[in-house]
Amino acid sequence: DVQLVESGGGLVQPGGSLRLSCAASGFPFSSYDMNWVRQAPGKGLEWVSVIYSGDSSTVYADSVKGRFTISRDNAKNTLYLQMNSLKTEDTAMYYCATDPGGLTRGRGTQVTVSS
Secondary structure, three states: OOOEEEEEEEOOOOOOEEEEEEEOOOOOHHHHOEEEEEEEOOOOOOEEEEEEEOOOOOOEOOOOOOEEEEEOOOOEEEEEEEEEOOOOOOHHHHEEEEEOOOOOOOOOOEEEEEO
């Protein structure tokens, strides 16, 4: 079975940084495109970023472009999201997912950006 376990969330002030991790198991991680999605309080799932399996190329939502960096370590079956210059509107539960719609995702890690 696919297992995705996110970690690294927390409370951070505006302008701060966090690095999220996602430990993957139960499927051939290196062969999968991997995504981060998020859900803010009272809102639907929002796609954040993807890293492709073949060449590790990346794409970002406009809302995070230039501030977030997605990466992967296939030897460790781990996905990362480096988040810099965080804003209050980045407050959300963050999930790693095997699809951009977040249908197959972990339990998430909470990120709260507040002063």
